[in-house]
Amino acid sequence: MLKLENISKKLGDFTLSGISMEIREGEYYVLLGRSGSGKTQLLELIAGLNEADSGKIWLDDEDITFKKIQDRNIGLVFQDYAIFPNLTVFGNIAYSLHCRKTDKPTIKKEVTRIAKELNISHLLNRFTHNLSGGELQRVALARTLITSPRLLLLDEPLASIDASLKDDIKRTFRQLNRKGLTIIHVTHDYSEAVSLATWIGVIHNGRVIQEGSPDDVFGKPANRFVARYAGIRNFFRVRFSKEGLSWKAESDGKLAFNLTEGSYPEEGLIIIKSSAISIYNAELPRDTGNCFKGVVKDISPCEQGMELLVEAGELFYVDVPMNDFKKLQITDTSDVWISFPSEACIVLNGGSV
Amino acid sequence: MSRNSPFNWILLILSSLVLLFILAPLAGMFLHTGGSELLETVNDQEVRASIWLTIWVAFAATFFFAIGAIPLAWLLARKEFPMKNVVQGIIDLPVVLPHTAAGIAVLGFISRDGLLGKAANSVGLTLINNPGGIALAMAFVSIPFLINAARDGFTAVPERLEKAALSLGASRTRVFFTISLPLAWRSIMTGFVMMFARGMSEFGAVVIVAYHPMVAPVLIYERFSSFGLKYARPAAVLFIIVALAVFILLRLISVRKKETHILPDAEA
Numbered sequence: 001m002l003k004l005e006n007i008s009k010k011l012g013d014f015t016l017s018g019i020s021m022e023i024r025e026g027e028y029y030v031l032l033g034r035s036g037s038g039k040t041q042l043l044e045l046i047a048g049l050n051e052a053d054s055g056k057i058w059l060d061d062e063d064i065t066f067k068k069i070q071d072r073n074i075g076l077v078f079q080d081y082a083i084f085p086n087l088t089v090f091g092n093i094a095y096s097l098h099c100r101k102t103d104k105p106t107i108k109k110e111v112t113r114i115a116k117e118l119n120i121s122h123l124l125n126r127f128t129h130n131l132s133g134g135e136l137q138r139v140a141l142a143r144t145l146i147t148s149p150r151l152l153l154l155d156e157p158l159a160s161i162d163a164s165l166k167d168d169i170k171r172t173f174r175q176l177n178r179k180g181l182t183i184i185h186v187t188h189d190y191s192e193a194v195s196l197a198t199w200i201g202v203i204h205n206g207r208v209i210q211e212g213s214p215d216d217v218f219g220k221p222a223n224r225f226v227a228r229y230a231g232i233r234n235f236f237r238v239r240f241s242k243e244g245l246s247w248k249a250e251s252d253g254k255l256a257f258n259l260t261e262g263s264y265p266e267e268g269l270i271i272i273k274s275s276a277i278s279i280y281n282a283e284l285p286r287d288t289g290n291c292f293k294g295v296v297k298d299i300s301p302c303e304q305g306m307e308l309l310v311e312a313g314e315l316f317y318v319d320v321p322m323n324d325f326k327k328l329q330i331t332d333t334s335d336v337w338i339s340f341p342s343e344a345c346i347v348l349n350g351g352s353v
Numbered sequence: 354m355s356r357n358s359p360f361n362w363i364l365l366i367l368s369s370l371v372l373l374f375i376l377a378p379l380a381g382m383f384l385h386t387g388g389s390e391l392l393e394t395v396n397d398q399e400v401r402a403s404i405w406l407t408i409w410v411a412f413a414a415t416f417f418f419a420i421g422a423i424p425l426a427w428l429l430a431r432k433e434f435p436m437k438n439v440v441q442g443i444i445d446l447p448v449v450l451p452h453t454a455a456g457i458a459v460l461g462f463i464s465r466d467g468l469l470g471k472a473a474n475s476v477g478l479t480l481i482n483n484p485g486g487i488a489l490a491m492a493f494v495s496i497p498f499l500i501n502a503a504r505d506g507f508t509a510v511p512e513r514l515e516k517a518a519l520s521l522g523a524s525r526t527r528v529f530f531t532i533s534l535p536l537a538w539r540s541i542m543t544g545f546v547m548m549f550a551r552g553m554s555e556f557g558a559v560v561i562v563a564y565h566p567m568v569a570p571v572l573i574y575e576r577f578s579s580f581g582l583k584y585a586r587p588a589a590v591l592f593i594i595v596a597l598a599v600f601i602l603l604r605l606i607s608v609r610k611k612e613t614h615i616l617p618d619a620e621a
Contacts, residue, residue, distance in 0.1 A: 049516045069519045082517035086535040095531075096521040147521060 001025045001182055002046065002151060007055035009045060016041055016206040019055070023151075023184060023199075028177045030197035031186045031208075032229060038206040039186040040079070043153050046184065047076040059150065075149030079156040081140035083128045089115075089139050090124040096147045114142045118172065134165040141172070152176065154185040158192055170196060190229045194218065202226050223348050227271045233317040234272040240264035249345065255313040258289050260342045269348040274319040276344035279308065280337045281328050289342040296334045310338055379593070386590045394587035403572040404595050406484065410568065411552035414488035415545055418496050423541060426503030427533060431512070444501070447494050452557025459490045460562050482563045490562040491552035498547035506540025507533060546603045553596055 002023040009016045016038045023029045033039040044050045046057060048069035057065045064072055084092050090111055097107045115121045118138045128136065137157060144152065154173070158166050173196060177183050185196060193200050193214065200217045202210045202225070210222040221227035224235060238249035238257065247259040249270055257270065284291055294312025301307070305322035308330065309315060316338055320328070330336060394400050429441065447455055463470045463480035469489075473480050480486035510533055518528040534541070556570035564571060569592040577585035 047520055049520070069516070070522050070524065072520075074520070076517070076520050078513055078517060080513075082511070082513045084514060084518070084532060086532070095518065095523070099522040099524070099527060143521065 001027075001060060002184075003056075003058040004042075004046070005056040005058070007042070007045060007052045007057065009041065009050065009052050011041055011050075014038065014041070014206060016045070019206075019208055021201055021208055021211060023182060025182060026177070026180055027182055028173075028196055028198045029182075029184045029201065030193040030199070031184060031201045031203055032188070032190060032193045033186075033203035034188055037203045039203050040155055042203065043076065043155050043184065043186050046151075047074050047153055048072045049076075073147070073150045074153060075144035075147055075151070076153045077137075077140045077144050077155065077157055079159060081136045083131075083136055083139055083143075085127070085129055087128075088124070089120065089126055089128060089131075092128065092139055093124075093142045093146055095143060110146055111142075114146050118142050118145075132162075133160045134162065134169065137161060137169060138172075145176070150182075152181055152183045154183060156187055157185065158187070158189070190218075190231065202229065220346060221271070221348065224269060224271075227346075227348065232271045232273055234274060234277075236270050236272075236314060237267070238270050239267045251314050253314040255292065257345050258342050259345055259347075264347060270345045271348060272316070272340055272344050272346070274307065274317045275304065277316060277318045277338050277340045279310070279318050279320055279324075279328065279330070280339070281330065281334065283337050284339055289340065290345070291337060291339040293335065293337050296330055296332050296336055299330070299332050308336075310336060312338055382586055382593075383590055386587050390587045391590060394591050397588075399567075400569075400572065400588050400591060403567045403569045404592055406487075406566055407553050407569040407592075408595070408599060410484050410488050411491055411549050413484075414492040414552050415495070415499065415549040417488075418492045418548075419499060419541075419545060422496055422500045423503050423534075426500050426541075426544075427507045427529065427537075429500070429504045430507035430510075445497050448497050450494075452494055452555065453561060455494050456490055456558035456561030459486075459493050459558060463489060463562065480562075482565050484563075484566065486562045487559050487566075487568060490558040491555050492548075494555055494558050495548040495551035498551055499541075499544035502544025502547060503537060503541045506537030506544075509540070510536040542603070542606070546600065549603065550596070550600055553599075 004019055004021050007016060007019040014036070019042060031039045031042065041050070045052050048064070048067065052065060055065070056063055059072070059074070084095065087095065093111045093114060094107050097110060102110070111124070112121070115124055118141060120135065120138045120142060123131065123135060123139070128139065131139065137160075157173070158169060161169060170192075173183065173185070177196075177198075185192070187193060197214050200210075200212065200214055201208050202217065202222075204225050210217055210226050217226060218230040221230055221232070227235070236249075236251040236253075236255075236257075238251050240247060240249050240259075242248075245261070247262065247264055249257045249259055249264070251257070283293070292312040294310040294316070296308050297311050297315070298309040299306055302319060304319045306320050306325045308318045308320055310318055318338060320330075328336075425444075429437070429444075434440075450458075460481070461467050463473070463486050465471065465474055470480055473485070478485065480489065514532055514536070515528050518532045519525070523531070554570060555568075556574065559568055560571050560574070567575065569588070573585050573589045573592065576588055
């Protein structure tokens, strides 16, 4: 549906370089990256706000690289909504219809319909300067959707919204996508990506460094940067070695991890998800792949229950569900045993990002 | 800082002195003008005609030159082009020129040998000693006020609002008239009022281009040089009253325009 071929653009000191990606019909594509990574600039290139220095943009097999912004039929919802402060909510939503010289009864009918869909009918006669973030978001969305865009671009759409309203807005986005609207959503928040995306692209320093389904990207992060984005905190620089048939990885702290069968480079990075590590207050009777004795150094609450920092030759972050934590009666000086299967050791390809 | 600190007192005294410097001569002039003298001046056909001439010519000059000045201001606010600083310098040039020199320059331009003068002559129009010439002289010295205020107004309009309008299918012209212009309106009106006020009060450039028909500043000068201070004063007072009334009216119109809240451009 939308295809970017080797797009490059220099903007001051920053460069988007060699970006190629493809968004399929009906996809909810989340472009994930830190602020300053180039994601908004990429969105503006797709929308036509800026022109690429090189490369091509195709929409439905049509080259739109230099097509006028007005003729692209791509809807863009700006990060701060870019609501016209001199117009009422009705005026904002009706703006594109006035541009198309739509007759007044149709404008009224269409605006009323879309306002009802987005629950902003009660705001239509108001000016926009005292609307809340959530209301502005819906006005901006209505103003864009009324154009029936071929593709909807959302620039950090949840960044200025109260946490209580985020779920509401997310539901709206999901519904739009389910109705067949292809969406590209730019964000720095990995939880947004997890909850909305059918496909994810991670952008860093003006380059797309990994693409795939949420499971692929967060299950097998291509490098340390992506892994950090997925909330993974256990990183170990290791040297790989083969002992007989089995592979081992020795960390800088001289801890040896048992790995699954496969082929490994000489050295690299392995990551272990905090949730993949189990914790016990007594040594395990059987071999679980990797088992180490350690001491709890810190305990802090986390989303899943408690996060423990365990010194076991290396520092491990371990997520423990609240029920287990209470049962184990762990304090911040307890001796503990941590264990994780060989499959939990994920080897990163790049390693150094 | 304490409310009675010496610094505050110094600020208060210095500020009061400056305000007094502006108000004292004006107050003195008003106090020295009796009601009967003022009434007599109001009934003076020559004075009334000259004040009316000053107002409408200044307004017409501002209005017609705004048609070109506002798009130029938008261009300066939005576009980067070679020699932009030079263009900006040229726009500010009339402000630093002695006004009589500006008058000489305009006169050269509109005289029979000048470019515009020749063109006007070809359609049977003489710009010297004509309201048209006066308007040109007024506009020459006052147009920077409008261009600069409008440019600042357009600069304050976030570019992304214009881009949002474009992405909604609006043409560049529609974006200009529905987004840029309404949002810069207050600054443009301020510039308009400043240009108009500056044009109305212009003497140096106008007197060289047209002694007759007499605009109010020329008439006041003429009365002063022919009959002295006593005869010039009531005309000056009347002109100030009328000019202030028009000035306040225009300011009110521009302020009454609904205030709009514009957020600065988001970080790219």
